[in-house]
Amino acid sequence: MKTIISSTGNNLDSGFDLRFGRAGWFCLLNEETGETTFYENEHKDASHGAGTRVVEKVVELGATRVISGDFGPKAKELLEKFKIQMILLSDDSKSIADIVDSIK
């Protein structure tokens, strides 16, 4: 199972990003191997449709769940359609490593 976590930076010490479509980076966690890969969000400064395009990216990477602070209405609808689980965290003081540890 693969999980996407919205992140403010490109390593495990980075903070968790509460935004989904406009997060700076995404951490892809492969739960079987424990491997993490970071992808820069090329849509973070898009004038519109950032959420939708990020959902496409999530599907392309084969993730089955997404952890972020909140999802816009369009992103939510799409994620539901693709049967991707959405997990909402409201605590942005956590680092990516903290979240990865809690999943394992």
Added chain:
Amino acid sequence: MRKVVAPPGFRGYKPYGNRQVQQQHVDLLYEEYEAIKLADYDLMNHLEASQLMGVSRPTFARVYESARRKIAKALVETREIRSVFGNASLDHSWFVCNDCHTRFNIPDNLTEHHCPLCKSENIQSIKEQI
């Protein structure tokens, strides 16, 4: 039915520092919370917001007006605000974990019924919580 994308993250607001304790409270419906959120937080115009909630623009305006009046009433009369389900239809089944307070949905292709983060089975449907 008015579509609500995410229910409010609170069950109520209480005034503090007030002299007399006001027993009565104001019931803020989910759709009213959503109307305030769409119009004043997401800064959408009433037409866009009404389409998102699946109601006509006049209906949206009515819900929004009612929400503002309730909040004003709560502030002026120092009443507690409680969030109440109302006529909302939640998009999907959302859950809250009673241990780590994470909110999440369970798509119908998943069979597991526990919190995805802390693996606790002490989870509750957001609808049941009200």
